[in-house]
Amino acid sequence: MPQLTDLTAAVAAGKRIDTVRITQELLAAGTGPQDIVERGLVPGMAIVGEQFKRNEIFVPEMLVAARAMKEALKLLEPLLASAGIRPKYTAIIGTVQGDLHDIGKNLISMMWRGANFAVIDLGTNVSPERYLAAAKEHNANLVGLSALLTTTMPAMKDTVRIIKAAGLTGTKIMIGGAPITQAFADEIGADGYAADAGTAVDIAKKLVGQAA
Ligand code: B1M
Numbered sequence: 001m002p003q004l005t006d007l008t009a010a011v012a013a014g015k016r017i018d019t020v021r022i023t024q025e026l027l028a029a030g031t032g033p034q035d036i037v038e039r040g041l042v043p044g045m046a047i048v049g050e051q052f053k054r055n056e057i058f059v060p061e062m063l064v065a066a067r068a069m070k071e072a073l074k075l076l077e078p079l080l081a082s083a084g085i086r087p088k089y090t091a092i093i094g095t096v097q098g099d100l101h102d103i104g105k106n107l108i109s110m111m112w113r114g115a116n117f118a119v120i121d122l123g124t125n126v127s128p129e130r131y132l133a134a135a136k137e138h139n140a141n142l143v144g145l146s147a148l149l150t151t152t153m154p155a156m157k158d159t160v161r162i163i164k165a166a167g168l169t170g171t172k173i174m175i176g177g178a179p180i181t182q183a184f185a186d187e188i189g190a191d192g193y194a195a196d197a198g199t200a201v202d203i204a205k206k207l208v209g210q211a212a
Contacts, residue, residue, distance in 0.1 A: 011044025
């Protein structure tokens, strides 16, 4: 019988067929879906995030691993839902108003899902008002803003301002994207900044109060 560590290794290596097979075998052997997610799949994506930070792997490998995890989650989600088990934290993510770049944003979204966050992806060209409405509707713990253009950085500032002004004290805001820096995050009052998808998971966990 396979072990949870075999599942972790399969996800980290981006082996989709093995990941699905091992998930099925673990389920058949009586391992709970929550254990499979938290002790099998999530550690696999954590390995991928660390490797990405160290430049040992690149975007394509990360996408392949995320796809393997997604396939396994398709099997597990109905079981988790019927047992009333939901991820503990909810994150909203989007690319800010005026900006259509979504490759980086999609990566962050996948990595957050890989870290067992419920992620609501608003897509691209998201207005400050849409972010705020979604944060309220979903009672979000985290709102992620991505921007790739220097010309759309001011939209980040507007979004941070409107969310802070709404007094959503339980909602933290993280920003990122190629032109973004920690100094800019500090300047506009964002709660966190990450330069890459691996770090984005660490910062997200810190922001929502989880041990990083
Ligand atoms: Co655009 N583009 N583009 N483009 N494009 C750039 C960004 C640019 C640097 C190219 C250049 O001139 N050298 C330049 C911006 C210059 C500037 O502002 N200083 C540029 C421009 C000018 C434009 C247009 C204006 C071009 C035109 O029409 N004249 C136009 C704008 C359209 C618009 O948005 N309104 C435009 C259009 C496009 C395409 C549609 C053709 C396409 C986007 C396709 C898509 O996303 N679906 C595109 C692309 C692909 C690029 C480049 C080549 C690649 C961007 C990318 O996906 N990188 C880019 C040049 C470059 O970067 N080499 C460029 C890979 C991705 C994984 O990295 O998104 O940085 P990145 O994400 C990283 C980190 O930044 C971080 O983690 C990710 C993983 O490590 N991160 C976060 C990202 N979001 C985060 C959020 C977080 C935390 C971390 O927390 C929430």
